[in-house]
Amino acid sequence: MKLVCLLGATGSIGDSSLDVLMQQPDYFRLHSIAAHSNWKKALLIAQKFKVTRICMFDPEAAKALSSALGHPVLVGIEGLQELASEPEVDIVINALVGSVGCLPTLSAIQKGKHIALANKETLVMAGPVIQEALEQNPSAFITPIDSEHSAIFQCLAGSSNHEVEELQITASGGPFRTWDLEAFKNIRVQDALNHPVWNMGQKITIDSASMMNKGLEVIEAHFLFQIPYNQIQVVVHPQSIVHSLVQFQDGSLMAQLGSPDMRIPIQVALHWPERPKLDTPKIHLPTLKTLDFYEPDFNKFPCLALAYEAGKQGGVVPAMMNAANEVLVEAFLKEKIKFIDIAKHIECVMSKAPQINSKLTLEQALEADQEARTLVQSLI
Numbered sequence: 001m002k003l004v005c006l007l008g009a010t011g012s013i014g015d016s017s018l019d020v021l022m023q024q025p026d027y028f029r030l031h032s033i034a035a036h037s038n039w040k041k042a043l044l045i046a047q048k049f050k051v052t053r054i055c056m057f058d059p060e061a062a063k064a065l066s067s068a069l070g071h072p073v074l075v076g077i078e079g080l081q082e083l084a085s086e087p088e089v090d091i092v093i094n095a096l097v098g099s100v101g102c103l104p105t106l107s108a109i110q111k112g113k114h115i116a117l118a119n120k121e122t123l124v125m126a127g128p129v130i131q132e133a134l135e136q137n138p139s140a141f142i143t144p145i146d147s148e149h150s151a152i153f154q155c156l157a158g159s160s161n162h163e164v165e166e167l168q169i170t171a172s173g174g175p176f177r178t179w180d181l182e183a184f185k186n187i188r189v190q191d192a193l194n195h196p197v198w199n200m201g202q203k204i205t206i207d208s209a210s211m212m213n214k215g216l217e218v219i220e221a222h223f224l225f226q227i228p229y230n231q232i233q234v235v236v237h238p239q240s241i242v243h244s245l246v247q248f249q250d251g252s253l254m255a256q257l258g259s260p261d262m263r264i265p266i267q268v269a270l271h272w273p274e275r276p277k278l279d280t281p282k283i284h285l286p287t288l289k290t291l292d293f294y295e296p297d298f299n300k301f302p303c304l305a306l307a308y309e310a311g312k313q314g315g316v317v318p319a320m321m322n323a324a325n326e327v328l329v330e331a332f333l334k335e336k337i338k339f340i341d342i343a344k345h346i347e348c349v350m351s352k353a354p355q356i357n358s359k360l361t362l363e364q365a366l367e368a369d370q371e372a373r374t375l376v377q378s379l380i
């Protein structure tokens, strides 16, 4: 029986994770949960799963939940880090959204835990720092929850990197794949939130519409699998049935297929290399008939090109790009900027990123995150 800490329990990945845990009562027990401010949903989860170790990031929400439960509730980033470090916990599922996920991931690594990672922003912001922490704590390891990275992880299945020619990350293309570039200046919030395949949190849904999500995933793949950027390609695949592929040197192209259902990669991340039964929709190939694949359009989706550029430049550039994107997505959702301003302002922030000549430190990553937030506010 493994004890699980679920950070981001009230979100979309949180929901899917709880479903997987419910289906696997012989393997996992939920030990602790964390969320931002939805304390009523956290209360329901705590009661259903009999969890007493809880963190609400927002102090008001923590107070409300604490009085509803009649016992203390942890608060803020320290609370998230405390839950991720608890000695009883075997697996930390990091389903937080945004760069707030970075420090709890590091805490879990420092305690030698298994981290099932959905929070791609952790690796974008501080990939080299995470890598170094993993080297220093060899009992800690990350399994990816992001469906594309889960697919690559499964296709690699322990093959060595020199056998890999390239990783091919699939992208649904989002709601604007077939729109004319001319129409992009009129994109409304509801258009961008209308993802054709996946039902996800708001931030990743907007990132999918701009294809910044795919850009973040390219950087995530670089750090997870230690593959250079010129060997990571993006291929648009609107059906989201092929979740990604690995082209091997010998000509074999391995793919992982499945319904677009996040419970599958979550279960893989928790159980690998075992594959117990999970109640999910299965694919019947004849009903699909066709699977389509296209080159990505970097012209229509400049965020994808910017992310490649940030990854290749390295240093604090990915952290600054990531933080600027977080602020801009929020501003777009509040209708303070246009959709096309997201890429424009990110490019501006990236152009102001300082060069660093040594390996990225945690302090530099955190500072760059803050600096980008200030910079981008002045642009908005």
Ligand code: NAD
Residues within 6 Å of the ligand: 007, 008, 009, 010, 011, 012, 013, 014, 034, 035, 036, 037, 038, 056, 057, 080, 094, 095, 096, 097, 098, 100, 118, 119, 120, 121, 145, 146, 147, 198, 199, 200, 201, 202, 203, 204, 262
């Ligand atoms: P979401 O917005 O639905 O949920 C985010 C969760 O994080 C919520 O529980 C929220 O309360 C919590 N949270 C946010 N800020 C917090 C803070 N400061 N302190 C504590 N908790 C905080 O987002 P999501 O769609 O579940 O995505 C979560 C992560 O998983 C993101 O990094 C996303 O890119 C990644 N991801 C999501 C999907 C998906 O299908 N939803 C797929 C692949 C990867």
Ligand code: MG
Residues within 6 Å of the ligand: 146, 147, 148, 217
């Ligand atoms: Mg993904």
